[in-house]
Amino acid sequence: MANAIRALAMDAVQKANSGHPGMPMGMAEIAVALWSKHYAHNPADPKWVNRDRFVLSNGHGSMLHYALLHLTGYDLSMDELRNFRQMHSKTPGHPEVDITPGIETTTGPLGQGITNAVGMALAEKLLAAEFNRPNLDIIDHYTYVFLGDGCLMEGISHEACSLAGTLRLSKLIALYDDNGISIDGHVEGWFTDDTPKRFESYGWNVIRAVDGHDVAALDAAIEAAKKSDKPTLICCRTVIGKGSPNMAGTHNVHGAALGDKEIAATREAIGWSDAPFEVAADVYAAWDAKATGAKRQGDWQAKLDNYAKQFPAEAAELARRMKGELPGNLDKAVNEYIAACVEKQETIATRKASQNAIQALAPVLPEFLGGSADLTGSNLTNWKECVAVRGDQAGNHINYGVREFGMSAIMNGIALHGGYIPFGATFLTFSDYSRNALRMAALMKTRSIFVFTHDSIGLGEDGPTHQSVEHVSSLRLIPNLDNWRPCDTVESAVAWEQAVKRSNGPTTLIFSRQNLPFQQRSDEQIANIKRGGYVLRDAKDAKIILIATGSEIELAVKAADELAKHGVAARVVSMPSTDVFDRQDAAYKASVLTKGVPRVAIEAGVTDFWYKYVGLEGGVVGIDTFGESAPAGVLFKHFGFTVENVIATVKKALA
Secondary structure (H helix, E strand, O other): OOHHHHHHHHHHHHHHHHOOOOOOOOOOHEEEEEEHOOOOOOOOOOOOOOOOOOEOOOOOHHHHHHHHHHHHHHOOOHHHOOOOOOOOOOOOOOOOOOOOOOOOOOOOOOOHHHHHHHHHHHHHHHHHHOOOOOOOOOOOOOOOEEEHHHHOOOOHHHHHHHHHHOOOOEEEEEEEOOOOOOOOEEEEOOOOOOOHHHHHHHHOOEEEEEEEHHHHHHHHHHHHHHHHOEEEEEEOOOOOOOOOOOOOOOOHOOOOOOOOOHHHHHHHHHHHOOOOOOOHHHHHHHOOOOHHHHHHHHHHHHHHHHHHHHHHHHHHHHHHHHHHOOHHHHHHHHHHHHHHHHHHHEEHHHHHHHHHHHHHHHHHOOOEEEEEEHHHHHHHOOOOOOOEEEEEEEOOEEEEOHHHHHHHHHHHHHHHHOOOOOEEEEEEHHHHHHHHHHHHHHHHHHOOEEEEEEHHHHHOOOOOOOOOOHHHHHHHHOOOOEEEEOOOHHHHHHHHHHHHOOOOOOOEEOOOOEEEEEOOOHHHHHHHHHOOEEEEEEEOOOEEEEEEOHHHHHHHHHHHHHHHHHOOEEEEEEEOOOOHOOOOOHHHHHHOOOOOOOOEEEEEEEEEOHHHHOOOOOOEOOOOOOOOOHHHHHHHHOOOOOOHHHHHHHHHOOO
């Protein structure tokens, strides 16, 4: 069974002349022990709710996963293995969720797989606490992770595994491929951590020095891990590229094809006589998991049917949430809250407007799972009824600690698991720490909501280290990431509504520290907020269009009023989400940004982004330097966010 993995990995990488054969060959027996003896799954239904989750954190070894999926009976043909790393195949270079049946998360950036797995294990634990009843554990599954030295070198693994230990995620089991090799060679020159002690200090159960090529020993270790009340790290001593007579144990087998001669020598050494991409019937039979998978799911379905008879409301709610469907009363709650915002006309910081929106939505969204990276009191992502997750105490709000990257990737894992809509917050400037997790969320199209507050020089006295100038524009460069920077309570409410309703990708919600005034709108204007950009203030025969977002809307409105006094009619366009606006039809966009009318953009950030809307002949009031430490009002004046400077910029655009 193990040699089938080795052969398929060698053959696929050789045919592609690209890939990583060493890890699949080295972890083959670990895969046999887990997948044939413990891993609860059903190849006929890769989305079975109570399946175990398997994450290949060392995703470069993707052929291990593809071989397992093919051999156990998933819809992954041998032709797909032959097309490894080729255009439009189901076997891309690194595992990609929703491309290959049975892949739970997209891995490759090392350390994020184990972190996604922490999110999955956390989701399982919280759902079990919410829905299980005595003798009816309908949510009861494990999250298994394969990971290597590279994952453990990445700082995010510390963030995630530390939190996993604190939260006692006992159904998280990680199998560490301890082969001592990375691309540059033997790791002792740059990685001498005492990994077992490190994980013990996190509060993990650690099983040391297991022979990674002894299926019986691995089986026993996994069985012991399943009995622990802590997350478990199983340290598996392996030889990278095992079976290769001349390359095993070296970095040469890590990331390149073995070559025809070495593959022939390996086949002889391991006693594998089948031709490339051929597997004997008895080996297929040994791996086939279709019958056992069907029985496992069938037994669970019988339990679920019994549960549904006794607890019909809970069963229906669980089904709704795992399908990612939103509750039927969401629109009513949103509309009532927006009406309340219009009535109150509050001048408040949009971070507070965000908290108010959360408070309004939480009662109708039990799937909300909020949190913050140690800034709850500043980010305002808690609400009155929220309950903090603590150790074995379930809840719906997570204190992630100072772990921005870890928080973001854990949220992705929660979203991938299903049952929750996760949101987590930090200051906008620290989105840099989270960036690759945001990119992965966009790539995977997860329903993750990233809340970023203190969004500009309006942060004030904390100075340039904390003042975001380039961040909003840089986030807009990530494909499939919707970014919202609302200007008041109503836009904040709509931004939250759109983030929750977006099922095919993540959203960032970007909020101010400082108070922002309420803007008057008609019902039609409120309806158009969800289109990303709309005419907030219009003027007959407008000579200039002022485009702004967030805190700069107030400045645009004041500048329009002053321009009117000078006989210059100005239209004010609020564009809280350029991403959403860009997806609108041409007619709508032309109705907002009338062709032939000069434009000036106003945003407390770098200017380059805005020339796509104003053209080279237009103007941008922005900031192309880092900020300063001073009160916000002083900073806005210092950097030219004044009515006078806007008017001067308009005059240049009209000249």
